[in-house]
Amino acid sequence: MVTAKLHYYYDPLCGWCYGAAPLLAAASQVPGLQLELHAGAMMSGQGRQPVSPQLRQYVMMHDQRIQQLTGQPFGDAYFNGLLLDTDALFDSTPPTLAILAAQALGVDGLAMLHRLQRAHYVDGQRIAEPAVLQQLAGELGLDGAAFTAEYQRQQGEFAAHVGRSHRDMAAHGLRGFPSLLLELDGRLQRLELSPYLGKPQAFADYLQGLLAGAASHGGAEAAFCTPDGCQ
Numbered sequence: 341m342v343t344a345k346l347h348y349y350y351d352p353l354c355g356w357c358y359g360a361a362p363l364l365a366a367a368s369q370v371p372g373l374q375l376e377l378h379a380g381a382m383m384s385g386q387g388r389q390p391v392s393p394q395l396r397q398y399v400m401m402h403d404q405r406i407q408q409l410t411g412q413p414f415g416d417a418y419f420n421g422l423l424l425d426t427d428a429l430f431d432s433t434p435p436t437l438a439i440l441a442a443q444a445l446g447v448d449g450l451a452m453l454h455r456l457q458r459a460h461y462v463d464g465q466r467i468a469e470p471a472v473l474q475q476l477a478g479e480l481g482l483d484g485a486a487f488t489a490e491y492q493r494q495q496g497e498f499a500a501h502v503g504r505s506h507r508d509m510a511a512h513g514l515r516g517f518p519s520l521l522l523e524l525d526g527r528l529q530r531l532e533l534s535p536y537l538g539k540p541q542a543f544a545d546y547l548q549g550l551l552a553g554a555a556s557h558g559g560a561e562a563a564f565c566t567p568d569g570c571q
Contacts, residue, residue: 342525342554345374346547349509349519350453351382352435352467355399357518358457359406360533364518366540368450370547377449378505379436380517381498388431388468395430396423403461410538417464431468435460437498438473441490447480455480522547524554 346367350357368375381387389395400423407414422428435456442452455476459465465472477487508514512521512530520531536543 342372342551343523344372344551344554345376345523346531347376347378347508347521347523347528348450349378349380349505349514349517349521351380351432351517352439352453352456353383353430353432353460354380354517355402355406355461358461359410359412359537360518361412361454361457362410362538362540363533363536363543364450365454366544367547368448370544370551372551373547375450377439377443377453378508379432379439379502380505380509381432381436381502382517383430383432384436384502385433388429388433391423391426391428391430399423413462415462415464418461422460422464422466425464425466428466429468433498434468434470434473436502437491437494438467438477438487440494440497440501441487442477442480442482444490444494445482445486447482452476452480522550524550 348364364375367373383389400419403414403419406412438456439449439452443449456467459472459476460467467473467476473491474484474487478484508521509519512528514521514530518533520533521528522531533543536546
């Protein structure tokens with residue numbers, strides 16, 4: 341039996357990751373495929389930014405394109421609320437810690453990521469704030485005290501987690517977010533998301549085809565395919 345794992349390199353504040361969310365949701369339903377999340381801290385530390393007219397202009401240009409290509413909804417509370425709120429801070433660290441904490445407590449990390457994305461891009465919530473993260477964790481059934489304790493513990497793991505993500509991305513030529521590596525019986529292959537944006541079922545079918553092909557060729561001897569062809 342082929343051991344299959346999809347490695348997803350993401351950031352909670354990456355607009356294209358939000359655009360790709362339906363693809364990852366579809367991938368999570370592919371039988372025999374395990375999904376593993378790797379956070380990249382795109383807007384952490386010195387990269388975090390307060391909302392400003394310049395940031396609003398930059399992200400709206402991309403977000404409108406993402407909406408056109410993927411059909412993902414962007415709420416008025418985001419475009420005309422959060423993106424005008426100059427007291428808000430875009431910081432990848434708190435939502436990433438929330439995802440890591442949720443996973444450690446037995447909640448699907450992808451479910452937490454997608455809830456954070458909806459809170460940000462649709463509801464216009466400040467997902468860098470502890471109160472918002474507590475609320476979202478509670479919606480996913482997490483105990484408040486347990487979540488807070490695990491969130492604090494994950495602060496000590498954050499740098500190592502992000503460091504591994506960056507080393508993996510550099511080793512396999514991954515540039516930016518979202519990025520994917522498909523692991524079949526220990527062998528890794530880059531996958532492209534862009535041809536499937538807005539087409540989650542086609543992406544799931546593509547993944548199922550890769551897994552079926554690997555199984556029929558004995559796993560380790562299988563050909564590896566991308567939207568650009570097979571090798």
